[in-house]
Amino acid sequence: MESKTRPPKKRNVQSIKPVPENAFSNKQLNLFQDFLVNSDRESEALSNAIDLWDSIPRYSISRKKEDELRLPGGFLPARKVDFKYRGRNYIAQIRPARIDIRDKNGNYTGDTIEHYPSAREELIEHTLRKLATESFSGFYDAPDYRSGVSFTLHRLRTELAKHGHSMTYNGIVEGLEILHYSYLAVIDAESDPNDPNMISQPYFPALAKVNRKKRAEDPEAKWFVQFHGLVTNSINHITYRQFNYQRLMKCNSQLARWIISQLVLKYTQASITNSFQINLSTIKRDSVLLDGYSRQRDALAALNEAWEEIKSLGAVSLVEKVEKRGVRGKLEDVVYTIFPTSEFAQEQKAANRRRRNAAESQLSDSPHEI
Structure with missing residues (x-):
């Protein structure tokens, strides 16, 4: 952890550009949200697997391994992970998030530490993608080529708990911040090494959060998350597949x-x-x-x-x-x-x-x- 000799610099979480109303209801989004089922109840069990994105080993570093790799000052090295996708070689480069540490009451301590996205963040992302299939929660903004979801922390926490993954509010907030501040670069290892094809973004490129005071005053205050560009690309090109989300979450x-x-x-x-x-x-x-x-x-x-x-x-x-x-x-x-x-x-x-x-x-x- 970083020494608490001075208060940490105040960092502003990147806000989301206002999302137009038509981004919450349009043909491309409806295709993503409409499942082939016999009843509405069946659709509750389904979500979308994202081609390429869900083949990237982006949550592969456990907290145990993270502790072994941690350097003085709470730092972690960038990680490069080789993987194959449809017979082609790729490299995933993961840069950890440096976040402010809170105490058990959720107050900042003045220390900071780095974390890789891991199993907790994987569950949060899967749950948010499920929430994005609900009407007027998910959005797809074609002009700005972005997609994401609006949600309350209570709704996210309830959905996680329903599938046996109970988390505290502080834990969920920390997970969201890790997803926002961690960078993932996907590099085509078979392209020109001097000019590789690469996409590099935070796992969640934008995050609009609600502070604790406002959350206490209004539990239904909405958070916004923008999904990675590879998710947006999948929505645009229909390369996703419906699957049994409830089974995965169990x-x-x-x-x-x-x-x-x-x-x-x-x-x-x-x-x-x-x-x-x-x-x-x-x-x-x-x-x-x-x-x-x-x-x-x-x-x-x-x-x-x-x-x-x-x-x-x-x-x-x-x-x-x-x-x-x-x-x-x-x-x-x-x-x-x-x-x-x-x-x-x-x-x-x-x-x-x-x-x-x-x-x-x-x-x-x-x-x-x-």
């Missing part, structure tokens, strides 16, 4: 959540007669969530627990594994063959139909050339 394991997201995005033709394969090496490389284990057998045990959790939540019915061994029987890799439940297969079919319908609807609204 996961206790961060690794299980990552696997479910990948199955949703990649196992698009799921059926009880069509299996899906993924290697241990792929999971290790692209999730980065197994790097914290010093012994391979501990990493394998954690992965086996994640598979069991996914099975218990009704996404997968069977997981078969074949070990690949090299010299002297050393384990080199494991191939996992996954068979879905009929429920997951039906969910994926519905997601495919919904995406086709949305694409056709968008195409029908496009001007035709003469």
